[in-house]
Each structure stands twice: as structure tokens, then as C-alpha cells.
Amino acid sequence: MAIIPLLMVGLMLLSSSESFAKDKKSKKVKQEKMTYNEYINEYGHDKTSLTLINLFFDKRDNAGIGQMSFLPVSSTIAIVYPPVGVGLVAISCPLFVSGLITRNNYSHKKLIKTLEEYKINKTLPTKLEKKVNQIHIIEKEIFDMDMEDARFASLKQIKD
Secondary structure (H helix, E strand, O other): OOHHHHHHHHHHHHHHOHHHOOOOOOHHHHHHOOOHHHHHHHHOOOHHHHHHHHHHHHHHHHHHHHHHOHHHHHHHHHHHOHHHHHHHHHHHHHHHHHHHHHHHHOOHHHHHHHHHHHHHHOOOOHHHHHHHHHHHHHHHHHHHHHHHHHHHHHHHHHHO
């Protein structure tokens, strides 16, 4: 029964390993390994591009990795204390798969493709456009609240 968690950990290590990745010297592959700051410097020329970069990195790093991180912990617990660990592994496996799907949906390759498409045509896929618009609305509301707080503070300061 303890073999299942070990197989899942092995699968996780194989799926995240860069040893299976193609090593081409082309510019596209180099761009796929760009850092957040490199994306900002190369593509972050307007609000929508910045929002896309932030959205992809947030989903990929926080949601994807966060969901995937439970399986190694639960597998370790399954090895040490099987009655509890097996249940945790059963719960963690779907989360792990969900994390893999999230990381695939928000991959560097798709980010580059989306940014290039937006740069050329100024269009986004429908789902991404809705998410970006929601983020812009939330950011505007936060900005408006901050401005209101600043006005209130300045009025209070004048009063005193």
C-alpha cells in the first residue's frame, strides 16, 4: 500500500524534471525560461500586458505549486503512519492533478503566445479577457478607496 505514494512522488519528480525538456538554442525556448522581471522588461509596456504577466505568474506559482505541494507531504505521512496517510494521499492526488493542469494552462509558452498575440492584434482569448477586465475593475476600486482615504486624511490634517 505504501508503493502508491512512492509512485506518485516519482511521477511528480519526473513531471517537474527538466531532463526531459528539449534543449534547443532557439529564441523561443530561451523566452520560455524568462524570469518575471525579464517578462516585465520585454512585454510590460501597457496595463493589460502587466496584468497578464502578473496573472500567469500568480496562477502558475501560487495556485499550481500550492496544489501540488500537498502530495509529497501526505506521501511522507503515509510512509510513517499509513492509516492517516492513505486518506491524505487520496485527497492530495486530485489536488496534484489539478495543480499540473493549472501549471499547464498558465505555462510560460502560453504566456509568450498570448503576449505576442496581444502585441500584434490587441486581442485576448475570451476567458483571459474576462479575468483581465475583472482585475482592472478591482484595481480601480482599490485605487479609488486609497484616494478617498488620502482625501480624508488630508481633510483631517487641515482640520487639526
